[in-house]
Amino acid sequence: MRSKNAEKCKNYRNRKKEANPKIKKITLTSAERSRMYRLRKKQLAQGIVSSVNEVLYTPSSSNSLMTFDQSPQPVTAGRTGARKKPKRTFKEDNDSELCDNDKVYREKHVSEMQKQWHNLNILLTCSNITPFKDRNDAGYICAYCFKTFPDPNELRRHTHYDHVKEKHSYKAGSGMSSFVAFLDIVDLKCNLCDKPMESINALTNHLVDDHYKEYYSDVTDYFQPFKLTNEQQINCCLCTAIFHNMKLLMQHMNEHYRNFICTICGAGFVNSFRLNRHETTHVKKKSSFPCRHCGLVFAAESKKKAHVNTEHKGVAGDSVCQICKARFKNYYQKTRHMSQVHNVEGIKCDMCEKKFNLKSNLMLHMRSVHLKERPYACSVCSMGFFIKRHMLGHYLATHTNERKFKCDICSKAYATQNSRRKHMKKNHGITKAKSQTALV
Numbered sequence: 107m108r109s110k111n112a113e114k115c116k117n118y119r120n121r122k123k124e125a126n127p128k129i130k131k132i133t134l135t136s137a138e139r140s141r142m143y144r145l146r147k148k149q150l151a152q153g154i155v156s157s158v159n160e161v162l163y164t165p166s167s168s169n170s171l172m173t174f175d176q177s178p179q180p181v182t183a184g185r186t187g188a189r190k191k192p193k194r195t196f197k198e199d200n201d202s203e204l205c206d207n208d209k210v211y212r213e214k215h216v217s218e219m220q221k222q223w224h225n226l227n228i229l230l231t232c233s234n235i236t237p238f239k240d241r242n243d244a245g246y247i248c249a250y251c252f253k254t255f256p257d258p259n260e261l262r263r264h265t266h267y268d269h270v271k272e273k274h275s276y277k278a279g280s281g282m283s284s285f286v287a288f289l290d291i292v293d294l295k296c297n298l299c300d301k302p303m304e305s306i307n308a309l310t311n312h313l314v315d316d317h318y319k320e321y322y323s324d325v326t327d328y329f330q331p332f333k334l335t336n337e338q339q340i341n342c343c344l345c346t347a348i349f350h351n352m353k354l355l356m357q358h359m360n361e362h363y364r365n366f367i368c369t370i371c372g373a374g375f376v377n378s379f380r381l382n383r384h385e386t387t388h389v390k391k392k393s394s395f396p397c398r399h400c401g402l403v404f405a406a407e408s409k410k411k412a413h414v415n416t417e418h419k420g421v422a423g424d425s426v427c428q429i430c431k432a433r434f435k436n437y438y439q440k441t442r443h444m445s446q447v448h449n450v451e452g453i454k455c456d457m458c459e460k461k462f463n464l465k466s467n468l469m470l471h472m473r474s475v476h477l478k479e480r481p482y483a484c485s486v487c488s489m490g491f492f493i494k495r496h497m498l499g500h501y502l503a504t505h506t507n508e509r510k511f512k513c514d515i516c517s518k519a520y521a522t523q524n525s526r527r528k529h530m531k532k533n534h535g536i537t538k539a540k541s542q543t544a545l546v
Contacts, residue, residue, distance in 0.1 A: 219282050221322040226287055226329070228321055229306065230273045232297055232313055236262045236290040237276050238334070241352035243427060243444055246334060249276055249288075258290065258334035284379040288356075291331045291343065305343075306331055328376060330359050338453060350453045350468075499525060 229235050237249040238261060245256035250269045255261040277287060294303045298317050303309040306329055313319040331343045332355075339348055340355050344362045349355040364374025366381040370388050375381040395410040396403045399418045404410040427440055430447070434440040453462050457476045462468040473479045473492065480490025482497040486505045491497035502508045503521035511526040512519045515534045520526040530536040 216322075218325060219280075219285070221325045222282075222285060222328060223277065224320075225310075225322055225325065226277060227274055228313060228319055229289070229309065229329070230276065232317070232319065233303070233309055234262075234266070234293070234295055234297060235306075236265050236292075236334075238265075238288050238290055238332075240288070241334075243440075257336060258292070261334070262290070262292075282377075283382075284377055285328050286376050287329045289329055289331055290334045292333050292335075326365050327363065328365070330356075330363065330376065495522070495524070498522070 230237065239247040239249045239252060241247065242254065244254045246258055246261045247254050248261060248264060248269075250265070250272050253264070255264060277285065289306065291306065294305070294309060295301060296303060296309065296312055296317075298313075301312065303312065310321055314321050333341065333343055339350055340352060341348055342355060342358060342362075344359075347358055349358060360373070360375045360380065363376040366375045366378050367373070368375070368381060368384055370385070373384060375384060394403045394405065395407050397410055397413055397418075399414065402413065404413065427434070427443060432443065434443060453468050454460070455462070455468060455471060455476075457472070460471065462471060479492055482491045482494045483489065484491075484497055484501055484505075486501065489497075489500060491500065499522035503525070509519035509521050511521070511523050513526055513529055513534075515530065515536070518529065520529060
């Protein structure tokens with residue numbers, strides 16, 4: 107009897123399905139039921155349905171008729187503990203998907219560093235910008251593998267061919283306090299349409315307006331442009347200033363990127379690390395750093411450290427030649443070594459093409475030779491001199507006829523020690539006088 111009743115019920119359900127095959131009974135979760143209920147209330151207010159419990163046609167599946175079971179969902183046996191919370195990255199609101207298939211996202215907070223890294227990757231992947239780390243005596247340093255290239259064109263080819271898959275890793279591990287990006291923009295263009303660009307700002311506007319790239323504009327600018335060349339002198343991309351080495355140019359770029367301001371002197375810096383390092387100079391002026399070995403006092407700790415290394419620890423020096431790794435006591439000795447041993451061109455004078463190892467020597471040359479500055483005058487004949495000791499030597503040799511510095515080889519006497527040194531070098535081939543015996 108039971109089997110006959112079961113068979114009748116089964117036949118009845120089959121006939122009901124055949125009469126209306128579009129009816130589907132769908133079991134929804136509590137979240138889906140709440141969204142469905144809110145959607146029906148909206149449609150009830152718009153007059154689309156007459157009751158909240160009325161069967162609903164959805165735009166995404168207009169041929170299917172949907173109903174839902176409002177009974178609570180059963181709890182699975184054996185499942186204990188708190189419910190797992192959903193991820194809070196991008197939360198999608200399905201109300202709009204049921205209405206007009208548009209997605210509404212609730213975006214989580216994006217940090218400043220993530221925005222900077224995103225913008226930097228957009229520039230590196232969509233243009234021919236070449237990042238670099240620094241420039242030393244041997245050339246330009248690659249931002250990825252730290253290899254050095256004397257020619258910037260070699261650096262560009264190396265970066266875009268050998269590190270094409272590593273563009274996203276540039277500055278990936280940097281902190282916000284020391285973040286700054288050095289970008290070479292020679293022959294800048296968009297990689298998506300090969301359109302030439304004048305600056306990074308023009309490139310970003312082009313990528314956003316023409317290629318619909320997402321770019322955060324509400325962040326501080328840490329991207330510094332450079333135009334790398336083979337010349338010793340480097341021009342600033344943002345003004346007409348010219349510098350003789352990369353260190354001076356990078357210091358100058360702080361004037362264009364005043365993101366952090368010193369409250370004592372008003373100097374600007376691109377990041378907080380440079381500002382903190384600069385603020386220590388105001389403290390050091392009031393302090394002294396004595397050497398514990400010999401008692402000499404230095405105004406800066408770096409100078410005391412260099413003194414200890416060279417005089418007491420036997421270290422050759424802190425100034426290192428990047429070509430042969432030789433060490434020198436100071437920057438002047440290193441630049442002279444670079445010029446004499448490695449034939450590195452010095453700083454060229456714009457007036458006479460003469461070259462100098464240091465910028466200070468170039469400035470002295472410009473003042474004395476081309477500007478004809480003569481701040482020291484002889485009290486007898488009013489002849490002017492650029493250096494005071496030259497004026498004193500002239501006075502002794504010309505007006506007093508006093509010659510107390512004698513040559514050790516030929517006994518010829520001179521008024522100044524410098525005149526005797528020049529005589530011994532020119533006539534006897536001796537660079538330094540063995541003795542400085544003076545005539546009494």
